[in-house]
Amino acid sequence: MLLHIDMDAFYASIEQRDRPELRGRPVVVGGSAGRGVVAAASYEARRFGIHSAMPGRRAAELCPDAVFVKPRIDHYSDVGRHVREIFHRYTPLVQPLSLDEAFLDVSGSRRLFGSAAKIGRRIKDEIRSELDLTASVGVAPLKFVAKIASDLNKPDGFVEVSKADVIPFLDPLPVSRLWGVGRVGQNKLHQMGITRIGQLRVVELERLTRSFGSWGEHLWKLANGIDPRGVVPDRTAKQISHERTFAEDLTDETMLRAVVSYLAEQVAQRLRRHERHARSVSIKYRRDDFRTFARSLTLDRSTDSTDEIFRAAEGMLTEMRLREPRAVRLIGVSVGGLSNRDAPQQMSLFDLREGESNQKEVDKVVDQLRNQIGDQAVYRATSHQWIRRKP
Secondary structure, rough: EEEEEEOOOOOHHHHHHHHHHHHOOOEEEEEOOOOEEEEEOOOHHHHHOOOOEEEHHHHHOOOOOOOEOOOOHHHHHHHHHHHHHHHHHHOOOOOEEEEOEEEOOOOHHHHOOOOOHHHHHHHHHHHHHHHHHOOEEEEEOOHHHHHHHHOOOOOEEEEEEOOOHHHHHOOOHHHHHOOOHHHHHHHHHHHHHEEEHHHHHHHHHHHHHHHHHHHHHHHHHHHHOOOOOOOOOOOOOOOOEEEEEEEEEEEOOOHHHHHHHHHHHHHHHHHOOOEEEEEEEEEEEEEEEOOOOOEEEEEEEEEOOOHHHHHHHHHHHHHHHHOOOOOHHHHHHHEEEOOOOOOOOOOOOOOOOOHHHHHHHHHHHHHHHHHHOOOOOOOOHHHHHHHHHOO
């Protein structure tokens, strides 16, 4: 059985915990009444429609009484490490998705600690007693079902779905609950008369693949409770990937390049954080008609350099745009052929390429600054248009 654990309004809850006068008040982390972007919002603020990535000015308009606080990313990271330490008390199979969210495989821990549900409740209790924070937990045999379960009763939720109950659990839920179904995908499914997962489950697979290609098959499998993906810790992962599905299909070349730059930064930072190198770079590219394409490139040697990963991904994006110039609804960047940073490598007969040592120093400094002041405080200029886009 798998657990999906999601800390509730993590950044804002930490601020409310550390400053009792903020408890019960609408708290916005990041942004301001003038400029900036919201990094997180307490549940009291969310009731006014405030959410992450919203301009601070808009948040102030929605809730004039909101309390804006400056992010303390280094502090949140420390708390996040404590949370992960609690996870690792129960299983080494932890796949973090972010500071405040992770999948756990506790199948091998049941003899020691009891059922998956019991482990989930123990983790919730320890997070509350040691950190004075709440987490929502989903327990299920499949990753995406555990994720959905953890989202249903937030905050401080706990939902368990047995193997026999997966289909009855999924059927009444809206299709938007499925991984990869954004606003555009939801509208297209609604046009076919499909609003619930149960309706999607009984649609002929051929009809879905005819309309959406491989994405249609992916949705059909999820709706039928088919998801073979397991929990893969970063240190044992065969690949590391990040992708984005767009609210509106994109055609702007500069924006698409900015997305690829942003995703390459995220992937490279995870490589360095876990002391890994990659030998290949891939991009995933989904058109507005849901046809999906992929391209891969094997590098001359393993790397953890943001610049090298971005240049490889950018080149494949350029090639893809020439071949498939239609509007794009999803872009992904991944790296594979992972090895430990200290693993033996084929050495070059020549010196480091011009500027390579400088790039390593840049990556080091950027990682340090991001750990101190947040992921979106320092980034490549090529990522700017995506990171500072208007909602």
